[in-house]
Amino acid sequence: MREIEPIPFLDKFKIWLDKSAQILLPKSYLGIAVSYVLNNWQALTRYVENGGLGIDNNVTERDIRPFTTERKNWMFAQSVKGAEASATLYSIVMTCCAHDINPYFYFQKLFEALPNREEDADLSDLLPWHAQFKS
Structure with a gap:
């Protein structure tokens, strides 16, 4: 389930992030947030690869x-x-x-x-x- 359900959503989200990064001001709050997510993309998506990892650290x-x-x-x-x-x-x-x-x-x-x-x-x-x- 984990390998199937979130991947389409994550793919669409990544496309949106890439497009947004090109048009947002880098120092704006949204620009900073988009940059942060893109810089941490591998860590964000690692939970999909390993069922033992949680999506959060709550x-x-x-x-x-x-x-x-x-x-x-x-x-x-x-x-x-x-x-x-x-x-x-x-x-x-x-x-x-x-x-x-x-x-x-x-x-x-x-x-x-x-x-x-x-x-x-x-x-x-x-x-x-x-x-x-x-x-």
Whole structure:
């Protein structure tokens, strides 16, 4: 479906873009927009070639929105170390969410496991995406 339905529309759109680029003033808002689309045409049409690619990046935008909001809050941390700790904690919570793990249960298991570890022990098995934290 993806290889068939959008191609005629994209072909007509490309023809319109090429014609418009010749008659629009390059510094006009529409001229800038047409130029931008033409300069990114290959990236725009790549989703037709690969069924695994989405037509937009809405999922990614939605996933990073909370982080960008929090980044503004870190400006008001009492210290650099406080801001770093807050950012680290938030990063772990968002990683849990990305892997469908309840952060509360992850931290509960993490705080049970950490005191029993050597100071310089490998902690990679405690990362959120390991199966032991999926419950």
